[in-house]
Structures are given as C-alpha cells and as structure tokens.
Amino acid sequence: MTKQVLIKNANIVNEGKIFNGDVLIEGDRIVEIAESISSKSSDTKVIEADGLYLLPGMIDDQVHFREPGLTHKATIETESKAAVAGGITTFIEMPNTVPQATTIELLEEKFARAAETSWANYSFMFGGTNHNLDEILKVDETKVAGLKLFLGSSTGDMLVDDLQVLEKIFSNTKLLISAHCEDETTIKNNLAKYKAQYGDDIPVALHPIIRSEEACYISSSRAIELAKKTGARLHVFHLSTEKETHLFDKKKKLADKKITAEVCIHHLWFTDEDYTSKGTKIKWNPAVKTQKDKDGLWKALLEDRIDVIATDHAPHTLEEKNQVYTKAPSGGPLVQHALVALLEMYHREVISLEKIVEKFAHNPAILFDIKDRGYIREGYKADLVLVDLNAPWAVNKENILYHCGWSPFEGTTFKSRVRYTFINGVLAFENGKFPNRTHGERLTFNRG
Ligand SMILES: O=C1C[C@@H](C(=O)O)NC(=O)N1
Numbered sequence: 001m002t003k004q005v006l007i008k009n010a011n012i013v014n015e016g017k018i019f020n021g022d023v024l025i026e027g028d029r030i031v032e033i034a035e036s037i038s039s040k041s042s043d044t045k046v047i048e049a050d051g052l053y054l055l056p057g058m059i060d061d062q063v064h065f066r067e068p069g070l071t072h073k074a075t076i077e078t079e080s081k082a083a084v085a086g087g088i089t090t091f092i093e094m095p096n097t098v099p100q101a102t103t104i105e106l107l108e109e110k111f112a113r114a115a116e117t118s119w120a121n122y123s124f125m126f127g128g129t130n131h132n133l134d135e136i137l138k139v140d141e142t143k144v145a146g147l148k149l150f151l152g153s154s155t156g157d158m159l160v161d162d163l164q165v166l167e168k169i170f171s172n173t174k175l176l177i178s179a180h181c182e183d184e185t186t187i188k189n190n191l192a193k194y195k196a197q198y199g200d201d202i203p204v205a206l207h208p209i210i211r212s213e214e215a216c217y218i219s220s221s222r223a224i225e226l227a228k229k230t231g232a233r234l235h236v237f238h239l240s241t242e243k244e245t246h247l248f249d250k251k252k253k254l255a256d257k258k259i260t261a262e263v264c265i266h267h268l269w270f271t272d273e274d275y276t277s278k279g280t281k282i283k284w285n286p287a288v289k290t291q292k293d294k295d296g297l298w299k300a301l302l303e304d305r306i307d308v309i310a311t312d313h314a315p316h317t318l319e320e321k322n323q324v325y326t327k328a329p330s331g332g333p334l335v336q337h338a339l340v341a342l343l344e345m346y347h348r349e350v351i352s353l354e355k356i357v358e359k360f361a362h363n364p365a366i367l368f369d370i371k372d373r374g375y376i377r378e379g380y381k382a383d384l385v386l387v388d389l390n391a392p393w394a395v396n397k398e399n400i401l402y403h404c405g406w407s408p409f410e411g412t413t414f415k416s417r418v419r420y421t422f423i424n425g426v427l428a429f430e431n432g433k434f435p436n437r438t439h440g441e442r443l444t445f446n447r448g
Pocket residue numbers: 064096154155180283284285286314315329330331332
C-alpha cells in the first residue's frame with residue numbers, strides 16, 4: 001500500500017483562509033483535506049499538529065546556489081537543504097554560475113546536477129547575454145522557468161547592455177523575462193565619484209547612494225517600456241525603492257498581468273541604518289535603501305502592486321564579504337530564515353499569514369505556471385510546512401545551515417520556527433533534524 005501521512009488538527013492557511021482540519025498524504029500527493037480524517041491503516045504516520053500552522057511549501061523564484069563553478073560559496077545540496085529547513089520546498093535558480101547557464105547544454109547540466117543532489121524541487125533560469133540571442137530563441141519555454149537578464153551589472157558579469165539585442169530578445173522570446181534592473185551608467189558615474197574621494201575603501205553606507213534610487217527607476221522604467229512595446233512577459237526582480245513600485249499595476253488578476261514584480265526579504269527587513277552594524281554583510285544589488293523605501297515596498301506588496309516575495313539567496317564566504325567596499329561581493333544567504341522573518345512581521349502585525357502564503361507560495365506558482373504546487377489542494381503535490389508561531393529561537397553559528405556559515409540575521413531572535421517540511425510527501429525536516437534524504441523534482445509547467 002502507498003505510504004500515508006495524516007496531519008491532524010492543523011490550522012491550515014490556504015487560498016485566503018485559515019481553518020482547522022486534517023490533511024491526508026498518499027505517496028507524493030495530498031489526497032484528502034477535511035475537518036476530520038480517521039487513520040486509514042495501522043502504518044499511516046500520524047502527525048498531531050495541534051496549535052501548529054500548515055502552509056503550502058514556499059516557492060522561491062530567485063536563488064543563487066552557485067553550482068557549477070562556485071562551490072566554495074555553496075552547492076545545490078547544501079543550500080536546498082537549508083531551504084527545506086526554512087520551509088522553502090521549491091526554488092528557481094539563477095544563471096550566473098561558472099560557466100554561466102547561457103546554452104541549453106549548460107543549463108541541462110545544471111538540471112542533471114540538481115536531479116542528483118537537490119533536497120527541494122527546482123527549476124532554472126536560462127541566462128541571456130549580449131551574444132546568445134540564437135540560443136535564447138531555441139529554449140523551450142515548457143522546460144525552464146524563464147530567462148534571466150541582468151540589466152545592471154552584478155555578480156558574474158552578465159550585463160546585457162546592447163539595446164538592439166535587448167529589443168530583439170523582448171520581441172522574439174516566448175520565455176518569461178526576469179530582469180535585474182539597475183542603470184549601469186548611473187552606477188558607474190556614482191562609483192567613479194566616490195572612488196575619487198575614498199579609493200576602494202568607500203563607506204558601505206554609500207552603497208544605496210551609488211546603486212541609487214535613480215539607477216533602479218531608470219532601468220525598471222526602460223524594461224517596462226520595452227515590455228509594453230513588444231508585448232513581452234516581464235517580471236522585475238527585487239524592487240528596492242518606493243518610487244519603482246508606482247510603475248506597477250494593482251488592479252488586474254495576477255494571471256492576466258503581463259508585467260509583474262518581486263520584492264526580497266532583505267529589502268523588507270533592513271534599511272540603510274543597518275549598514276553601521278552589519279557592514280558589507282548587507283551589501284546587496286540592488287542596495288538596501290531607506291526606511292521610506294522599505295515602507296513603500298511593504299505598502300506596494302500589501303496593495304498587490306508587488307506580486308511575489310523571494311530571497312535572492314546569494315551566498316559568499318565571509319572572507320569575500322569582509323573586504324573593502326569595492327571588493328566585497330554583493331549578496332547574502334537567506335533561504336533558511338526568509339519564512340521565519342516574514343512570520344516575525346506577522347507577529348508585528350505588518351502582514352497576515354494568508355498574505356505571506358499568497359505572496360510566497362500561491363503567486364509564484366501562478367506567475368510561473370507551475371504545475372500542481374503552491375497550494376494545499378487535493379491532487380496537488382504534498383509540499384507542506386508546519387510552523388510553530390510560538391517557539392522563539394536565535395540565529396547563531398551553530399544552527400546556520402548555509403555552506404558559507406554566516407547569516408545577516410545572526411543574533412536575531414525569531415518567535416516562530418519551522419517544525420516539519422514535506423517534499424513530495426516525504427518528511428524532509430522534523431524539529432531540527434532531517435529524517436529522510438529527499439530528492440526534489442524538476443518543475444513542470446502548465447504552458448504551451
Ligand atoms: O544580482 C545579484 C547577484 C547576487 C549574486 O551574488 O549572485 N548578489 C546580489 O546582491 N545581487
């Protein structure tokens with residue numbers, strides 16, 4: 001008989017509602033959701049979830065797991081395991097690896113590596129450059145999550161700045177285009193100004209002045225304009241400014257939106273005041289900006305001008321991060337702590353549980369047309385998370401799972417913790433331990 005798991009008496013958070021009930025898993029799928037389900041056989045594993053909240057597994061649409069080529073920073077195995085401990089059951093990984101995922105062959109190698117080692121479900125973005133239009137046009141949109149374009153330079157030198165090429169890509173690809181938007185000319189001019197003043201040792205607090213609001217706004221506006229002109233499907237990654245949020249529409253149903261937006265945990269949590277205590281640990285591209293920006297991002301998220309929450313999990317070693325401003329790479333690890341950070345914001349009455357689930361599970365599933373995931377529904381894959389909202393713990397070196405061994409949240413106490421995570425019906429994480437070595441599946445899409 002197929003293996004069964006019965007989750008009893010959970011507060012189920014799903015599709016805008018919270019209700020008390022039981023969920024029965026058989027094999028890799030949810031087979032029944034009801035007020036009360038009795039155990040069907042003696043070897044059904046029963047989880048008494050009294051007081052816990054059951055959420056669909058989070059879907060993180062932007063992570064950097066550094067494989068191949070940068071495995072001193074992270075691997076698919078280490079980071080997907082950390083993700084599972086953090087309640088993320090599915091991730092979409094970025095192409096700025098070494099080599100970059102800019103040919104179909106290289107991309108398929110990443111899929112093969114993930115099939116062997118990933119704990120969580122996965123897909124990848126194909127990388128666009130100034131030179132691989134032909135290859136972009138060969139990519140089958142039913143097989144990959146989308147196309148990533150760096151419209152501002154960041155880790156991995158993948159800047160696409162040939163405007164003619166860009167227009168051809170937007171006009172011709174059927175792939176969902178995810179864009180990193182920061183205007184390169186603005187950044188370069190700002191950087192030159194402060195380099196003249198400070199040399200390489202620029203105070204990190206100037207990062208949001210160098211990678212400025214203006215840089216973000218110019219680039220996002222340009223990408224949106226191009227998407228409108230060409231009819232391309234555009235998803236703007238990691239908005240970091242209040243100003244940009246007004247470029248996005250709040251009225252339409254998500255499935256009908258052709259232009260969507262993402263916000264990341266670090267931009268919802270930190271502000272420029274934190275550079276003093278955290279230094280380059282919170283150096284990200286785009287930069288963490290002002291309190292006004294953070295407030296604006298929250299407002300846009302809650303008003304549905306921003307559609308999804310992600311992490312942009314981007315680990316670097318501490319040695320790399322602890323360099324002077326111009327040498328310290330941008331990015332930091334987040335997948336283990338993103339959900340509990342959002343639950344902290346729930347405790348602070350900033351966001352509801354229903355909204356967290358909508359933005360971090362339902363909406364990425366809708367936006368990427370992910371098949372059978374992102375919801376607690378009968379017939380869907382059993383990617384599930386049970387969280388305890390009242391079990392405080394502090395992030396420290398002993399409980400950090402990232403390969404790089406540090407977190408921008410070190411020293412932070414979170415009220416909530418992830419108790420159980422299921423990947424395709426298999427219990428991957430249980431109270432700090434990993435009872436089963438799960439193997440995530442390649443995402444399939446309702447497209448084409
Ligand atoms: O766009 C990016 C890339 C990422 C990385 O390190 O890969 N780090 C960032 O801060 N932003």
